[in-house]
Amino acid sequence: MIEGLLLGLAAAVTPFNLMMVVMGCVIGTLIGMLPGLGPMSIIAIMIPIAISIGDPASALILLSGVYYGAIFGGSTSSILLNAPGVAGTVATSFDGYPMARKGMAGKALTIAAVASFAGGTIGTILLMIFAPALSSVALLFHSAEYFALMVVGLSAIAAFAGTGQVGKALMMTILGLMMGTVGEGALSNMPRFTFGIMELQSGFSFITLAMAMFALPEALFLVMNPGRAATGAGGKITNLRISRAEARTIAPVIGRQSIQGFFIGVLPGAGATIASFLGYAVERNLAKGKEQEEFGHGSIKGLAAPESANNAACSGSFVPLLTLGIPGSGTTAILLGALLALSVTPGPRLMIDEPDVFWAVIISMYIGNLVLLMLNLPLIPYIAKILTIPRQYLIPFILFFTLMGSYIGQNNPTELLILVGFGVIAAILRFADYPLAPLLIGFILGTMMEDNFARAMQLYRGFDFIIERPMTLALLVLAAILVVLPSYRARRARLRAAGVADGD
């Protein structure tokens, strides 16, 4: 591990890569603060730029810096405006905004920055410990297990989608998988489902799809619902200091939530949003008496908990991506797409074939956290000025960057028509409460899943691999349980709501 760290240090601490970290954090913070642009949209917009850098380590360093920055920027707008830019920071606004209204905005921002820093750093340390262990296990995996593992990942994403959402999430996953089969397959170079349209020969472009699923509907929603982009970050932000007693109060919270957040982040489909809500709920239950009553009215514990949890979860979500090559969230799915475009295949071989990429990313996470802390604490009052840009200027730019993301490098206007078309469909799906991240993850995993499936089928001359490999069978059973369990629980909840006794 020490060797790896040194290798990573050597790769990450070059002037160019350090610049990338700083740039990523600044861009991420600036854009993440804008309501309506989450880390997914920002990373999607940044992909063409990252790809044009050419060096996979630098590109990934830039993108993970953007990711961290976006989460942090989101918490800033949650605290100052009660307008979370990112779902993962909704829980931050529960206590952060009341604190800001009491005139303690500076203190709230400091606590958020410190908690984020601690969460991110602890998460990265855990990532460093667990990723190599997991990837050495993953090396034993066969294509049959990989296929089964992807099925587990996809069903877990559906299973964590929430009550009454499992069916919808599954539907979106399958739609994503179907879209992944359009174009020439790797299996035989036969074009499939192109319906004779030339543009579909090479399949849908991943960036176009990512933009259409996230950035465009969010921007349109911002237009439709002007109240969401409430501007006017009035008032000076002063008094950034926290007292020793306060530091002592939040230290155990940060410690607990960093670890819990990390492990939630590792689970596919859970990620920063669930980690932050759960972290908030757990801390509220652990707090006693007067402290518990303060939650929701500006408790420092209630602010520190989601902030450290969501940052730790971000590090956690890198574990399945880097070790198995399976993204657990929309954001890591986009990162996976970027990596593939840079001809790096994440997975257990990554650590052996390209250890410098792997370790450089880990080192850059430390640096990124440090940069965020140093950069943001003194600069926050100035950065927050971006929230005062009038929306009639802001929104056209957001739309323009969305379009550019899929136009740059391809110079193909047809791509833009596909983007707008899918964007409108995505907005309709959002209205009907369908989750869109599963679609994108399914789309990305689809090709890989089919390849592994095909390999397993060829080796065992048919479906026998499911029975002959106990590990595969176990994973597939797990996937089935993951899907069935929530619907069983939903059924019980329905029966209970209808006044029918439970049985036992």
Added chain:
Amino acid sequence: MALDRWIALAFIALCCVYGYAAFFTMDDSLPPILRRNPIWPSTFPKILTVAGIIVGMMVLFAPKAVKPAAATADKADGKMDITRLREYQLIPALALVVLMLGYAMALRPLGFLGSTTLFLMLGAMILGERKLYILIPVSALSAWSIWYLVQEVLGIFLRPWPAFMA
């Protein structure tokens, strides 16, 4: 019928089209030697079709879910809500969609600089900005600086002028 069930129905229809292609038309062009393979290009799509139709039916016929009150209150503001459709400003949103389509079609004939300037200007005007003396310089300058950044700094080709000029 609620919107989500209509979407499920549309999804099932899509599965049928997709499945028809997978089951009946795709294998015709498969060379005989590949037919001896245990896996055909159509195998995976066939599995997807079956799974898709089952899941689509599940969503279509699912009983109305019991919404936990807390969850809806939490997200009320950050979520698109069909029941509040009337409160939303749909016309500017639709106008922007049309503008984006126009932009896509204008990019080649008008060139990047011209069409981007127009896009940013018209976009702001749809959203209610009327001060042309600010609007024109801001959009022209941003279009030029983005072009400069992409073409000169990053080295990605972007055609700046209309097609007939370069």
